Amino acid sequence: MTETDARHPRAIAAGVNEIEGYLLWQAQVARARAGARDFSARLPWLTTAQRMEVERVHYEDQLVNAQAAVKAVAERCREVRKEYEEVYRNLRRRLATAFALGTCVVLTLALLVAR
Numbered sequence: 001m002t003e004t005d006a007r008h009p010r011a012i013a014a015g016v017n018e019i020e021g022y023l024l025w026q027a028q029v030a031r032a033r034a035g036a037r038d039f040s041a042r043l044p045w046l047t048t049a050q051r052m053e054v055e056r057v058h059y060e061d062q063l064v065n066a067q068a069a070v071k072a073v074a075e076r077c078r079e080v081r082k083e084y085e086e087v088y089r090n091l092r093r094r095l096a097t098a099f100a101l102g103t104c105v106v107l108t109l110a111l112l113v114a115r
Helices: 003-007 009-041 048-114
Strands: none
Touching: 009 048
């Protein structure tokens, strides 16, 4: 890791995430192709042209469905992140308030005992 890399860990993490997303999508593409071939193989009466068309349509449908699923998961991830960030903010606020009140109580008790 170079000094420049150490200063930009978010950029590195974003790059790694992008590569991971690309690889995951390529795996989905491969699964869609294999699924289309498997589907058309169950239809032995098709001509070669028909088989190719069935595979193309099935492949495209699989990718559209996969893309919709990925978008739904991504949206849910954003929602969950927003919920957790709100919970974390509330927890921090309550903790800071409790610490401030506790400090006031301790200082008040110290002043009363010192009299």
